[in-house]
Amino acid sequence: MPAAEARLARETTRRRTAVTREQVETVAARALGTFGIVFGAQALPLALAQSTGLRPGAGVALVAVLYGSILAVALAAATKVAVRSAALVFAVLYAGAILAWPLIVVDLEVVADSPPWLYFLCTVATTAAVVALPTMWAVAYTVLVPAMYGVVRLLPAGGGASVSLAILDAVYALILGAVVLIIVTMLRNAARAVDVAQEAALERYESAVRQHASELERAKVDALVHDSVLTTLLSAAAANAPDEQALAARMARDAVRRLDQAGVGWPQTGDRVGLPHLVRRLRAALATFAVAFTVRVVNTGGVEIPVEAADALSTAAVQAMVNSMQHAEDGERVVRREVRVRGIRTGGCAIEIADTGVGFDVEQIPAERLGVRVSIIERMANAGGAARIDSAVGRGTTVTLLWPAGVEADR
Structure with missing residues (x-):
């Protein structure tokens, strides 16, 4: 990785x-x-x-x-x-x-x-x-x-x-x-x-993140099976005395409990994950960028969202950050960039990607620009969320990602 x-x-x-x-x-x-x-x-x-x-x-x-x-x-x-x-x-x-x-x-x-x-x-x-x-x-x-x-x-x-x-x-x-x-x-x-190449690179990044998480989880389960399950089976096979059999039974119960915990900790489609998990994914992406972003996290404890929503928020946020790196600078000004992640009640999330760059006219975005229309707006809409882009020439850009759609109006 x-x-x-x-x-x-x-x-x-x-x-x-x-x-x-x-x-x-x-x-x-x-x-x-x-x-x-x-x-x-x-x-x-x-x-x-x-x-x-x-x-x-x-x-x-x-x-x-x-x-x-x-x-x-x-x-x-x-x-x-x-x-x-x-x-x-x-x-x-x-x-x-x-x-x-x-x-x-x-x-x-x-x-x-x-x-x-x-x-x-x-x-x-x-x-x-x-x-x-x-x-x-x-x-x-x-x-x-x-x-x-x-x-x-x-x-x-x-x-x-x-x-x-x-x-x-x-x-x-x-x-x-x-x-x-x-x-x-x-x-x-x-x-x-x-x-098109940018969109493909983002898809490859998302796939690499998923694969890396899967490999880590497999390694964790493999180690658990080796350390707990196999040891329990060997102990049970060698248990002859009553106290040895009782020890093997306790080891078996502990192994089952740990396997259950491992299964719960592996997010699958339809599961829910906490916002700290999403924040870690964003920080991992930021670590690969050549430009610094300030990260602010507010009220994420205890907030859980579906895995599908976390995937959409993460990928759309990465696309917005890439867009900022590509288009915000004009060679004359120092651009400040910030990522703000905020939990809303117990089941909503808002992410803001803001910069102080050159900005642009939102109405003039060409239809073929995949980075905004497909990777941000449509991706969030398909996941049940929404994306809002606020920008003006010379006044910077702020991309707001919301899940679910309208969560700010309902809070």
């Missing part, structure tokens, strides 16, 4: 440095914000120059709307707040600007020598679609928007370019958008694989 615990500790350390979906989304969003500002600055002089050839007020409004949405994307990426919403707004506004361009150009001379300035933001728009939309919708946007620009480029309002030049511009924008789409999709798939 020490070797297994060492392997688990190494796996936990590796998981802390692996690519996660949150990291992928953060990198993609910040790249979008950065390149949006860079490409926007590159196109700004041309945008101001061409705005004089548009309908009165249209040029200024177009520049204000698109550049304002670029700044909103950059701000959202920096603060990790409403990133997808800001990216989606920009993608929609850009597509609308492409469609509106032929309708607002009144002086064709402004586009005679250079393409519409919107071209320089095409890759920014396709990247925004990749960040904001599911893969299939992002693919459609990445293909359609460059094609729309190619059509506009053929029109007099788009410079009246030749077919070959319009196709070349559209294909170039399509290639850039496709490269971004492929890279982000590959990283997202890698992050999804990390989630």
